[in-house]
Structure formats: C-alpha cells, structure tokens
Amino acid sequence: MRSIVPPGQDSVDQSTHRRLAALTGELLAARADGGAELQRFLSVSRRAVPLPEPRVAGELRGRAIVVTGGNGCIGTVLLRQIRRLCAARVISADIAPPRWPVPGVEYVQVDVRSSGAVEGFFARYRPDIVFHLAAQRDPGLAEQQASRSIETNVLGTAKVAWAAARTGTRRFVYASTGKALRPYSRCVYTASKRVGEWMLADVARHGHMACSGARFTHVVDNSIVVDRLRRWCDDGEVVRLHSPDTVFYVQSALESAQLLLAAALAPADDVFRLYAIRDLGWPVNLLDLALGVIASSRVTPIYLAGYEPGYEQSPYPGLYDPTLSGDVSPLLNAIEAHRVEDAGVAGVDSASMVACTAPDVVDRLPELERWCQVGADRQARRVLAEIGWELLVGTVRATSPAVLDRIARLTADHRATMCAEHRRIDDVVRRYAIRTPAATVHAPRAVMTANQG
Numbered sequence: 001m002r003s004i005v006p007p008g009q010d011s012v013d014q015s016t017h018r019r020l021a022a023l024t025g026e027l028l029a030a031r032a033d034g035g036a037e038l039q040r041f042l043s044v045s046r047r048a049v050p051l052p053e054p055r056v057a058g059e060l061r062g063r064a065i066v067v068t069g070g071n072g073c074i075g076t077v078l079l080r081q082i083r084r085l086c087a088a089r090v091i092s093a094d095i096a097p098p099r100w101p102v103p104g105v106e107y108v109q110v111d112v113r114s115s116g117a118v119e120g121f122f123a124r125y126r127p128d129i130v131f132h133l134a135a136q137r138d139p140g141l142a143e144q145q146a147s148r149s150i151e152t153n154v155l156g157t158a159k160v161a162w163a164a165a166r167t168g169t170r171r172f173v174y175a176s177t178g179k180a181l182r183p184y185s186r187c188v189y190t191a192s193k194r195v196g197e198w199m200l201a202d203v204a205r206h207g208h209m210a211c212s213g214a215r216f217t218h219v220v221d222n223s224i225v226v227d228r229l230r231r232w233c234d235d236g237e238v239v240r241l242h243s244p245d246t247v248f249y250v251q252s253a254l255e256s257a258q259l260l261l262a263a264a265l266a267p268a269d270d271v272f273r274l275y276a277i278r279d280l281g282w283p284v285n286l287l288d289l290a291l292g293v294i295a296s297s298r299v300t301p302i303y304l305a306g307y308e309p310g311y312e313q314s315p316y317p318g319l320y321d322p323t324l325s326g327d328v329s330p331l332l333n334a335i336e337a338h339r340v341e342d343a344g345v346a347g348v349d350s351a352s353m354v355a356c357t358a359p360d361v362v363d364r365l366p367e368l369e370r371w372c373q374v375g376a377d378r379q380a381r382r383v384l385a386e387i388g389w390e391l392l393v394g395t396v397r398a399t400s401p402a403v404l405d406r407i408a409r410l411t412a413d414h415r416a417t418m419c420a421e422h423r424r425i426d427d428v429v430r431r432y433a434i435r436t437p438a439a440t441v442h443a444p445r446a447v448m449t450a451n452q453g
Contacts, residue, residue, distance in 0.1 A: 001027075007306025012238055020238065020301030028291055028299065038292025041284050044220045044250050049258035049277065050346045053085055056261045059129075061086040066127040068112060068160060069134030070105070071098040073222035074175070078131060078257040079105050085261075091125055094134065112156030122163040130164045131260055132157060133175040135193070138224055139310030142189035146377040150384055153192035155369050158199055165208040173263045174200045174213040175256075176274070178249070178331040181215070181319065184392040184425050187310050188381065191388040198361065198391050201272035201353045212266035214259040215276045215331040218284075221253035229290055233297035239290055240305040243313075247283035249330060262345040272353045274336065275343060276329035316422045317414040318407035318429060334410075335395065338403050356394030361387050396428050404433035 001023050005012055012020065028034070065082060069075045070092030079102040082090050092098065093110040101107070110121045112134045135153050136142050142149035157174070164172055176197055179190040197213055204211040218225065225248075232239045255277060263275040287302075294300055307313040321334040328337040329349040336351040343350035364387055371380040396404065408430050411418075418426065 001302065002304050005303055007304060009303075009305070012301075012303060017238065017301055020303060021299060024239075024294065024302045025299050027302070028295060031288065031291060034288045034291025034293075035295055036292070037285055037288035038296065041220060041223075041226070041250060041289055041292075044281070045252045045254075047252045048254050049262065049348060051258045051261060052265075052345060055265055055344075057086040059264055060088050060261075062088060063128040064089045064091070064125060065129045065131070066091045066093055066125060067131045067133060068093045068110070069132070069175075070094055071096050071100075071107070072133065074216075074219060074253050074256045074260075075131075075133045076100045076102060077221075077253045078133070078260055081254075081257050081261060091127065093121060112160055113151045115159055118156075118159045118163050122167040122169075126167045127164070127169055129171045129173070129264065130160070130169050131173045131175070131264075132160055133260075134160070135175065136189070137177075139179070139187060139189040140308060142192070143187070143309035146188050147372040147375050147380045149188050150192055150368065150380050151372040153189070154195050154199075154384065155365065155372065157196040158365060161200060161203050161209075161211075165203055169209055171264060171266075171268065172200065172203070172209050172211045173260050174211065175260060176213045176215045178215050178217040178276070181331055181333040181336070182312070183316065183319075183333065183335070183395065184388055184421070185312070186381070186385050186388075186421065187312065188384065189310055190312075191384050195361070195384070195387055195391065197272070197274070197353065198356075198358065201355065202362070204270050204272045205355055207270050210266065210268040212263040212273045212275065214256070214263045215274055215329075216256050216259070217249040217251055217280060217331060219253050219256055220250050223250075225286070225289070226293065229293040230297065233294055233300045236298075236300060238301050238303045239294065240303050240308075241286055241290055242307045242311060243304060244287045246286040248286065249280040249283050251277060251280055259348065262343065262348050265344060266350070271355070273341075273350045274332065274353060275345075275348055275350050276331040278327075278329045278347050278349050280330060314419075316411075316425055317418065318411040318426065321406065321410070334407050335399050335403060338400070354395050354398045356391065356398040358387075358390045358394040360390055392425065393428055396432050399432070401432060401434035404429050408433045 004019055005016055065088050067075050070079055071094040083104050091106045093108050095111045098107050110117050136149040177193045180194040182190055185191050200211040203209055266273045319333050324337045328340055332351050339351045340349050368383045411426050
C-alpha cells in the first residue's frame with residue numbers, strides 16, 4: 001500500500017483508488033481484530049474517575065459557577081455532574097447554542113475572543129468558580145485556521161482569566177491537552193494550549209486567583225478520529241491514516257468532566273497544578289480502529305498519508321523518564337513527572353508546574369492579537385512560536401539541573417537521528433544541565449509512542 005501511493009499526496013486517482021480498495025480488503029481479511037479494537041475504543045466511554053463526591057460538592061455548593069464552552073460534549077457532561085452533586089448557580093458561556101440543554105443551567109452566548117463580551121459577562125455574573133473549556137480542539141483545523149485558533153485558545157483564555165481575576169473569581173480550572181506535555185512545538189494547537197497553561201500559572205503566581213488545569217487525551221465521546229473515519233466510509237472517500245504504527249491514548253467525557261472537578265480541589269495557593277489520569281489503559285491502534293470502522297460500514301480504501309500538519313511523527317526522545325513509566329500519567333513529561341504530588345483523588349496525578357518567568361509573553365499578546373485580527377496566519381504563527389520558545393527556555397532554566405542531566409543522558413544516543421526541532425530543544429536542556437558522575441539509565445518497564453492529545 002505504501003509503494004502504490006507515497007505519503008503526502010492530497011488525492012489519488014481512480015485507478016489507484018481501486019488498487020488500494022483491493023489491498024484494504026485483503027488487509028481486512030488478514031487482520032480481523034479491527035472490530036475488537038473498535039469495541040474496545042467505544043467501551044472507554046463507560047470509564048469513570050473515583051471522585052470524592054462529598055468533597056467536590058462541599059467545594060461547589062452555594063457558589064456561582066461558570067463553564068465556558070459548556071455547550072460542547074465535555075462541557076455538557078460537566079454541567080450535569082455539577083447539577084447532580086450540589087445546589088449551585090451554574091452558567092454556561094458559549095458562542096454556540098446548547099445542543100443538549102441541562103435543566104437548571106443558565107445559558108448565555110459569549111464569544112471569548114471579544115474583550116467587550118467577556119468583560120460584560122463577568123461584570124454581570126461575577127462567578128466564584130470558572131471552568132474554562134472554550135477552545136478550538138482540532139489540531140488539523142488549528143493549522144488551517146491559525147489566527148482564529150490562536151485568538152480563541154491564547155487570547156480568549158487570557159481575556160477570560162483576567163476578567164475572572166478582576167471580578168473576584170476565587171478558583172479557575174483550565175481544560176488543557178495531553179499534547180501540551182511537549183516541551184516545545186510549532187504546531188498551533190499544541191503551542192496555544194501550552195501557552196494557556198503558562199498564562200494561568202502566571203496569574204496564580206502573582207496571587208490573583210487560585211488556578212489549576214486538567215490534561216485530556218483523545219475523548220471517545222466526541223472523537224475527531226472516528227467521526228472522520230465514518231464520514232470517509234459513508235462518502236466512499238479514501239481513509240487517510242498517518243501510519244500503520246500510530247497508537248493513541250483515550251479517555252471518556254465522564255472521566256474528563258470528573259478530572260476537571262478533581263482539579264477544582266487543588267490547594268488555593270499560588271501554584272498552578274496539572275491533573276491527569278494515571279492509568280489510561282493500553283493505547284488504541286489507529287490502523288485496527290480504522291479497519292473496525294470500515295468492517296462495520298463498507299470497504300473503503302486506506303491511504304497511508306503520513307503525518308499531516310498539527311501532528312508529530314515521533315516525540316522528543318527526552319519526553320519521558322523511563323524509571324517513572326507506569327507510575328505517573330503519560331500526559332506528564334519528564335520534567336513534570338518529578339514534581340508529582342498527592343492529588344487526593346484515586347487514580348489521578350497532580351504535578352505542580354515549574355514556576356518560570358517569561359515577562360515578554362504578556363507583553364507580546366497585543367502584537368499577537370493584531371496579527372490574528374487581520375488574519376495574518378504566518379505572522380501569528382511566528383509570534384506564537386517565539387512565545388513558546390521563550391517559555392521552553394524559562395522552564396528549563398527553572399528546572400533542577402539534576403533532572404535536566406538525566407534527560408540529557410536519555411537523549412544522548414538519539415542525537416544523530418533527531419529532527420532539527422528536537423535537537424534544538426535538546427541543546428537547551430544540555431545548556432542548563434549539570435553533568436554528574438555516570439549514572440545508570442534504567443530500561444523502561446513499558447515503552448510506547450502514543451499521540452497524547
């Protein structure tokens with residue numbers, strides 16, 4: 001299949017389409033476990049976090065609670081959980097109308113990209129607690145609509161956080177992504193969410209508001225992947241896969257909502273903490289998942305298209321510390337894993353974010369907004385990438401040299417094969433690492449490469 005059509009083509013002709021369809025049929029016959037992989041994927045929607053509900057109810061009861069992006073899949077589940085657990089005033093702030101209205105919830109139309117709309121909303125409702133979910137969540141679409149995505153994920157987050165702090169919000173919980181565990185990335189979605197994490201950490205560090213975040217991986221209930229697979233099959237189009245070796249972690253919308261509620265139990269201090277599920281199960285194989293969808297529909301040709309913009313072919317080799325594999329959530333990187341503390345919720349890890357100063361980040365937001373408002377994607381990408389790089393350097397400088405030394409040892413044998421971006425990251429790590437006497441780098445208990453977001 002790879003030899004018939006090389007990766008990177010936008011389309012295939014009819015002759016190639018027929019050849020790929022025939023080979024896909026043979027693959028279905030030879031690899032008949034796709035149906036099982038699809039069912040395993042779908043079964044994750046029933047998973048839940050053992051949340052300490054009395055503690056959560058006590059934290060939320062009697063409060064005015066805002067959920068931005070509350071009309072989406074996870075937002076709706078979160079609204080239901082809040083209404084079930086306690087008596088509180090709950091407001092959903094979203095640009096779109098609700099698809100699944102929750103009784104007792106007030107629905108207000110707000111565009112987080114609009115300073116006036118955000119300021120007016122917070123001046124009126126003055127919430128005690130904010131769960132910020134409003135975002136562009138599709139990595140591929142974020143590349144196609146860079147300015148709009150940055151305006152929503154970075155500038156919108158800043159506007160919501162600052163308005164919340166100014167109007168007396170006591171707690172702010174940020175919905176992030178597993179992709180933000182990458183120390184640096186030029187991908188719009190990844191970079192925008194990583195910058196969002198730092199901005200909330202900066203708000204907390206200055207004592208303006210207690211802030212915490214939850215990192216999600218692929219949510220089965222609103223799966224971008226399965227939606228695309230089914231649409232391609234229904235339309236008879238080519239099914240485009242990154243690679244036959246691609247695997248990714250998954251979680252449920254219920255787990256995601258419960259993780260946000262767990263993050264609302266974070267200590268009310270000046271430290272931004274990230275919350276993530278420790279055991280996400282075995283990653284899903286993309287090829288088997290696609291075969292399961294095809295088998296349940298009709299034979300549609302698979303094209304191994306390669307990794308498209310917004311997705312990373314392989315992670316930075318120092319992303320994980322193998323001595324912690326299996327003990328810490330795979331949504332926390334090697335720097336963060338060494339900062340894990342008791343989350344007070346079974347099966348959930350909490351890691352305090354490295355407190356790094358990057359004064360130019362906030363100063364450059366007006367420049368970023370100017371480019372976004374005129375739709376200058378190239379310039380907006382450049383500024384976002386420069387901001388992301390400053391945050392990487394700041395994070396590395398604020399990290400224990402011993403931790404950096406360990407990462408440098410882990411990546412030593414991979415230097416020759418690293419892509420330019422990963423080598424640049426590694427150079428920064430090595431610049432601030434202190435070389436210690438030879439230490440053993442233990443083999444990981446389990447080694448896998450998975451798409452985290």
